[in-house]
Amino acid sequence: MQIKDLKNILLGSTAGTEESSSEIKQEAPLQYPPVPNDALIIVPMRGTVLFPQNVSPLVIGRKLSIAAVQEAVRSEKPIGLLMQLRDKDEEPNPDDLYPVGTVAEILRYITAPDGTHHVVCQGMQRFRVQAFLPGYPFLVARIERYEEPELSSKDVEARVITLKQKALEVLAQSKQPPDELVNAIRSIGSPPMLADLIASYLISKATEKQEILALFDIQERIDKILELLNYQVEVLKLSNKINEQTQETMGQRQREFVLREQMKAIQKELGEEEGGAAEIEEIGNAITAAKMPEEVEKQARKELGRLQHMPDASGEYSMIRTYLDWLTELPWSVASAGVIDITKAREILNEDHYGLEKIKQRILEFLAVRKLNPNGKSPILCFVGPPGVGKTSLGRSIARATGREFIRASLGGTHDEAEIRGHRRTYIGALPGNIIQSIRKAGTNNPVFMLDEMDKLGSGFQGDPSSALLEVLDPEQNSTFRDNYLAVAFDLSHVMFIGTANVLDSIPGPLRDRMEVIELTGYTTDEKLQIAKRYLVQRQLESSGLTPEQCAITENAILTIIQDYTREAGCRNLEREIGSVFRHVAMRIAESLVVNEQIDSEHIPGILGPKKFDSDVAMRTSVPGVATGLAWTPVGGDILFIEATRLPGNGKLILTGQLGEVMKESAQAALSLVKSRAHELGLQPEIFEKSDIHVHVPAGAIPKDGPSAGVAMFTALYSAFSEKIVKNDVAMTGEISLRGLVLPVGGIKEKVIAAARAGITTVMLPARNQRDFEEIPEAVRNQLQFVWLEKVDDALKSAVENDPET
Numbered sequence: 052m053q054i055k056d057l058k059n060i061l062l063g064s065t066a067g068t069e070e071s072s073s074e075i076k077q078e079a080p081l082q083y084p085p086v087p088n089d090a091l092i093i094v095p096m097r098g099t100v101l102f103p104q105n106v107s108p109l110v111i112g113r114k115l116s117i118a119a120v121q122e123a124v125r126s127e128k129p130i131g132l133l134m135q136l137r138d139k140d141e142e143p144n145p146d147d148l149y150p151v152g153t154v155a156e157i158l159r160y161i162t163a164p165d166g167t168h169h170v171v172c173q174g175m176q177r178f179r180v181q182a183f184l185p186g187y188p189f190l191v192a193r194i195e196r197y198e199e200p201e202l203s204s205k206d207v208e209a210r211v212i213t214l215k216q217k218a219l220e221v222l223a224q225s226k227q228p229p230d231e232l233v234n235a236i237r238s239i240g241s242p243p244m245l246a247d248l249i250a251s252y253l254i255s256k257a258t259e260k261q262e263i264l265a266l267f268d269i270q271e272r273i274d275k276i277l278e279l280l281n282y283q284v285e286v287l288k289l290s291n292k293i294n295e296q297t298q299e300t301m302g303q304r305q306r307e308f309v310l311r312e313q314m315k316a317i318q319k320e321l322g323e324e325e326g327g328a329a330e331i332e333e334i335g336n337a338i339t340a341a342k343m344p345e346e347v348e349k350q351a352r353k354e355l356g357r358l359q360h361m362p363d364a365s366g367e368y369s370m371i372r373t374y375l376d377w378l379t380e381l382p383w384s385v386a387s388a389g390v391i392d393i394t395k396a397r398e399i400l401n402e403d404h405y406g407l408e409k410i411k412q413r414i415l416e417f418l419a420v421r422k423l424n425p426n427g428k429s430p431i432l433c434f435v436g437p438p439g440v441g442k443t444s445l446g447r448s449i450a451r452a453t454g455r456e457f458i459r460a461s462l463g464g465t466h467d468e469a470e471i472r473g474h475r476r477t478y479i480g481a482l483p484g485n486i487i488q489s490i491r492k493a494g495t496n497n498p499v500f501m502l503d504e505m506d507k508l509g510s511g512f513q514g515d516p517s518s519a520l521l522e523v524l525d526p527e528q529n530s531t532f533r534d535n536y537l538a539v540a541f542d543l544s545h546v547m548f549i550g551t552a553n554v555l556d557s558i559p560g561p562l563r564d565r566m567e568v569i570e571l572t573g574y575t576t577d578e579k580l581q582i583a584k585r586y587l588v589q590r591q592l593e594s595s596g597l598t599p600e601q602c603a604i605t606e607n608a609i610l611t612i613i614q615d616y617t618r619e620a621g622c623r624n625l626e627r628e629i630g631s632v633f634r635h636v637a638m639r640i641a642e643s644l645v646v647n648e649q650i651d652s653e654h655i656p657g658i659l660g661p662k663k664f665d666s667d668v669a670m671r672t673s674v675p676g677v678a679t680g681l682a683w684t685p686v687g688g689d690i691l692f693i694e695a696t697r698l699p700g701n702g703k704l705i706l707t708g709q710l711g712e713v714m715k716e717s718a719q720a721a722l723s724l725v726k727s728r729a730h731e732l733g734l735q736p737e738i739f740e741k742s743d744i745h746v747h748v749p750a751g752a753i754p755k756d757g758p759s760a761g762v763a764m765f766t767a768l769y770s771a772f773s774e775k776i777v778k779n780d781v782a783m784t785g786e787i788s789l790r791g792l793v794l795p796v797g798g799i800k801e802k803v804i805a806a807a808r809a810g811i812t813t814v815m816l817p818a819r820n821q822r823d824f825e826e827i828p829e830a831v832r833n834q835l836q837f838v839w840l841e842k843v844d845d846a847l848k849s850a851v852e853n854d855p856e857t
């Protein structure tokens with residue numbers, strides 16, 4: 052490429068009128084000495100550097116510069132272009148100029164129609180100022196020109212290649228690199244010319260250009276340019292990256308914006324637009340109304356903010372919506388007045404329950420402590436007893452007596468901690484655990500909360516529910532109970548928790564320790580009759596839609612239901628059966644078959660069907676080999692029969708009826724005891740060799756275990772061998788030792804009540820259980836005869852018809 056071509060590139064855009072240099076020559080008179088040959092007229096430049104071989108148009112504005120340029124044109128001499136140190140200097144002195152500049156030939160001088168002066172200059176070579184000469188109206192300086200060397204070294208050639216690559220790289224980063232420049236860089240072979248061209252076009256800062264101009268050594272010059280270009284490449288890359296990123300986010304935002312606008316338009320068409328905004332407002336108001344703690348409100352508002360920017364058809368929208376519903380509907384600051392009035396509480400407890408004097412007393416004591424020390428850590432009550440003995444109904448009474456709401460949650464079969472503490476919101480279909488669910492149902496934050504079936508808590512692989520419960524019940528921790536779903540703390544410290552269980556021992560130890568246990572035992576027949584007369588009849592009449600005038604039930608009828616149709620410690624089935632009787636009457640009245648009806652005991656089989664529980668003691672024990680034992684079960688006490696039969700054989704013992712290991716051993720011990728005492732018992736020893744003995748305990752499908760049937764086994768075996776019948780109104784319990792001693796057993800109270808219920812008149816108990824006598828309800832005590840056993844022989848004396856001769 053020739054310099055001429057470059058001139059064309061750069062001159063193409065310059066517009067203006069040309070003045071002939073001769074005219075200028077004539078106008079300016081010579082009042083100063085001619086400029087010597089080794090000196091140059093200096094034109095100062097602001098922020099511009101002209102490199103040798105480059106052509107550039109310059110605007111000449113200052114008077115002194117115009118005079119200088121005009122003198123140069125007139126004398127047909129080149130000018131020296133020097134950059135000012137500072138742009139702001141209007142009339143720069145020699146000290147205000149850089150010492151290195153470019154000798155430039157003026158190619159054209161133009162005065163534009165607006166009066167501005169322009170020159171088109173071509174750089175010739177570098178120069179260094181030696182001294183400024185005085186006596187001129189413009190700057191004149193003696194200079195030293197710098198001639199570029201003709202030949203270049205290998206080092207320089209290598210640098211030229213890198214320089215070209217780097218320059219092209221820089222150009223490639225720009226959107227539209229000028230083709231002429233790209234071609235020029237590719238084709239120029241002279242290192243100084245290439246370096247100056249690149250510096251001129253690709254280095255933008257004037258001070259950097261000046262620095263390059265001042266580097267006379269070509270190698271140093273190229274290195275400097277490379278350094279600056281490298282920096283530029285990095286900056287350009289970074290800037291492109293930033294650009295791309297911002298473009299991307301802009302693109303995304305624009306897309307979202309457009310979609311949102313479209314959605315709004317669609318909603319408007321469907322008339323739903325108002326709803327969305329109204330819904331958000333409604334939730335906002337609900338948040339305010341819920342009077343949440345600060346942390347919770349902050350969380351709720353944050354979620355509401357997210358909801359606002361979400362299409363309401365999206366799955367996440369409904370998830371957040373449900374979450375906010377939970378937050379707003381929880382009773383953060385709704386509480387019942389909950390004032391405890393002990394006199395009123397006593398009245399209410401008495402009104403709702405028959406008997407249970409000791410239990411009512413303990414409940415009142417508990418309430419009194421809570422009244423006097425409301426913020427103290429009162430223990431948690433736990434009612435333990437068989438089903439239907441009034442645990443739930445006592446809980447309801449406590450709620451009524453303290454003016455609180457009543458709620459209950461069953462823990463039976465809870466294996467997963469999440470059932471108590473909820474699932475995290477990240478799970479699909481997640482919900483709070485049953486503690487928070489029940490609190491929402493209660494609608495107040497200080498209800499009486501009954502935790503049912505604490506003895507049936509499971510423990511699975513997904514966390515231990517009892518440890519979550521511990522946190523719920525611990526007054527130290529429950530003020531900040533954190534449900535996984537809510538993920539904010541709810542204060543449970545005002546809740547009055549009451550646990551219930553059938554079996555005390557099955558409640559996990561740490562939970563049991565935290566509670567104050569109140570045990571409820573079963574009711575006697577008489578107590579059941581009273582409960583039925585006072586409460587159940589009235590309640591069932593109402594729920595059947597009958598009035599007392601329409602239907603009456605006699606005491607005998609109730610007794611029949613208690614004795615022949617229910618065998619339970621509590622009143623659950625009794626109430627159900629009374630309900631069945633009344634529904635039957637209601638049907639007859641509704642069919643207009645009768646107007647009113649009085650139910651007596653003889654009507655009961657017609658309504659409830661044949662007796663469900665025979666008083667089968669008499670029937671079963673009418674043959675030798677059967678003794679009546681007493682058993683304890685989680686649902687109260689019960690009677691059980693031990694049946695022993697002698698068969699021809701050779702002394703084998705057969706045991707059936709799903710007996711556990713301990714019970715089997717007890718049977719073996721009983722047999723050994725009978726054999727060892729054969730003589731005293733009047734039995735022929737041969738009898739044992741000639742016969743097998745089969746011991747069976749019905750009901751065969753229910754597993755049975757424990758040592759307490761020892762006495763009954765012994766008695767049954769004796770009866771089988773001696774063929775003497777055991778009295779049918781005698782029941783017994785007690786463990787035996789091989790020496791014939793009767794050892795104490797547990798569950799005396801329940802067993803005795805069950806015996807009374809079953810129509811037994813004499814109960815034989817281990818003598819060492821006499822300490823439990825006080826626990827037995829008085830009515831039952833009065834109803835039964837007690838025989839205290841020291842040794843097994845004592846049992847035979849009272850239990851077997853025709854006492855053995857001892």
Ligand SMILES: Nc1ncnc2c1ncn2[C@@H]1O[C@H](COP(=O)(O)OP(=O)(O)OP(=O)(O)O)[C@@H](O)[C@H]1O
Pocket residue numbers: 403404405406407436437438439440441442443444445551582586621622623626
């Ligand atoms: N002492 C009592 N006085 C009046 N009614 C009673 C008494 N005991 C029990 N009841 C009544 O017997 C029925 C069953 O009682 P409740 O439901 O309270 O038993 P529960 O011990 O909670 O049983 P579960 O362990 O099965 O929950 C209720 O209708 C209750 O009112």
